[in-house]
Amino acid sequence: MITLLRRFGRTALTFFERLGRGTIFFGYVLAGIPALVSRPGLVVAQMWSVGVRSLIITVVSGVFVGMVLGLQGYNTLVDFGAEESLGVLVALSLVRELGPVVAGLLFAGRAGSALTAEIGLMKATEQLDGMEMMAVDPLRRVVAPRFIAGVISMPLLAAMFSAVGVFGGYFVGVGLLGVDEGAFWSQMQSAVDLNDDILNGVVKSVAFGVVITWIAVFEGYDALPTSEGVSAATTRTVVHSSLAVLGLDFVLTALMFN
């Protein structure tokens, strides 16, 4: 009984310790951002590996998610004779929820894991220590550009996901199932609001971008400098950031669309 309690307490203590270290780390990363203004090339290089190389998987998933929404939505709506509302259904579910969330999950799996593994390996091979020896702050030189690149890339990826998803739904609904094209777009335009839906979706994706990239760079920087440590950190990044995206999505939705 005591052992159980003690184990429970230890888990809680470790959790809070990591949370605290993560927050302090976050502060240091934020402090390292202003220095990037003089070296934007660092961010560009990271956006290549974080953003551009996540583009294909995001766009392809977006098309398929939109197409599935079109098919499923049509099957339900046609029972009520409301298949013209398909555009509204596809656009609202993509812009409000699926775009930011699914793009976030893909981003965590594709870019977050790579960030953790890269920084973790740098630590394991003592490159970070080497930098410190040369009076180069690894937080500014390595972590901050990756963080900014992730925060910029994530909303762009989510927007592309939603945009191609709408066209996927359009392709299935109008192209294959014969929904009226004019009704598809006009009902969508009258139902989707720029502030309430699109901007809130963008705010969500920025929040997810911050959280995912923060978890990814922190796990990498905090990893045990061994091969097991790096692999465990990479797994933790994917698990924790996926859970964080889903949990945060609920909170943000409750705040925005109550």
Add this chain to the structure above:
Amino acid sequence: MYSKTVEIGVGLFVALGLAALLMLAMKVSNLAELTAPDGYHVTARFENIGSLKVRAPVTMAGVRMGRVTDIRFDDNSYEAVVRFSVDPRYVRIPIDTSASIFTAGLLGEQYIGLDAGGDEAFLTDGGEITLTQSAIVLEQVIGQFLYNKAAEGG
């Protein structure tokens, strides 16, 4: 400093992302309508507006002419004051036009339907429509029907 491919790729990526955002704003949302010229405003008083909402369409002969911009309650006459904007293209709406609140389809949203009158004078900005017909509230209709039935039977 960095290879050309990387820079071009990142540039393309950012451009595509912004284009997607722009497309969402222009094509998917109502931005085009928000930026359209507002037109002139007309008010109408209803005894009961049912579940009419701000931004509901205003139509004449089934053609959308504008949208509801504001709904207020007048605590002197206990009526709802509905203000709506009309597209500036439609300036020839007679002053004795009547406004009714209809429902689109069985479960659809409510909208304002205008029926043109015969007057020579036309509505202008700040004008008011005096001939109005309230929304049909289903409970009232059923209540009326039952009352009539009971009266017939008795």
